[in-house]
Amino acid sequence: MDVLLKIENLKMYFPLRTVLIRHKEFVRAVDGVNLEIHQEETLGLVGESGSGKSTIGRCIVRLLDPTEGKIWYRGSDITGLSRKALRPLRKSVSIIFQDPYSALNPRMTVGEIIGDGLKHNSGMSSREVKERVQIVMEKVGLLPEHYSRYPHEFSGGQRQRVGVARSIASHPDLVVADEPTSALDVSIQAQVINLLEQLKEEFQLSYLFISHDLNVVEHVSDRIAVMYLGKIVEFAPKDQLYDNPKHPYTIALLSAIPIPQVNRKRQRIILKGDLPSPINPPSGCRFHTRCPNRFEPCDQIEPQLMEATSGHMVACHLHTGSANLI
16 A cells, blocks of 8 residues: 555654753653554554654644654655645645544634635635535535534534534545544444544545544554554554554553453453653663563663564564563
8 A cells, every 4th residue: 555644753852841951851752653654544543641642643734843753745754844835735634633622713613614724725715615615514414504603502523523524624635533532422422433434435535543442443443553651562453453462561451441241351451550751761661660571671671663473563572582581
């Protein structure tokens, strides 16, 4: 499959305010990530809160300027583009935000919100923008009379449909879906997920689907990357990851998924301790402070993401030959 977007050694550090400038500290939100998204693929990105998932999505759409690394879109480096040079990209790469309440401007009508990007980046006339917006509203299940209403007049599910409509109005190739269902009720989550899948088929979209809900990610994704403290620790096709997880962190995450049968339970793996601080991450493997399988090299040598089986990448000394060192 053709590579639509490629990330190389992406780093995003946020400086902390401090009195002593010489000793400035940084939050290492993303610390050396490599990813590829193929055309018409849904790539799932999972991990705990604070692992850096949303930061990657914001870097891709250039809401954040990466500290280091490269972002390639259709073979072109978009990392250092100016705001003016980014305008063509705005039509091709869009984002659905997590919170449908704070993501919509309360002073703008639904028609204005959905058509705002088209108005500034497409060169379309006001009439053409309105026609496109009305078509897109119908696609996502909004009614014509919703065009002139304001966000406060809608439910959470309807607001997220407005967000989805805004993201596809310019007919993009790639949509970054940043936890698009986490703020919704379960029944509404299913509706939004089905809507995203229908739109993917109709418009030949690619998704970066960011979520902490492993059931949802399994349902929508083709391949899945697992993040921990700014790093990718496992990356594999969906079936391989769920049937044969290799990294201890992934195994622990999957053990938390409930089985919808009365007499069946998973053996739950409870991780001890909290996620370490991204300001001062542990040496060696970042997961070693919580890992039930840690051994001598784990706190000294950082494991690299390597192929354990065909198409299945893992960053763990248990699968990279380092276990032979002891």
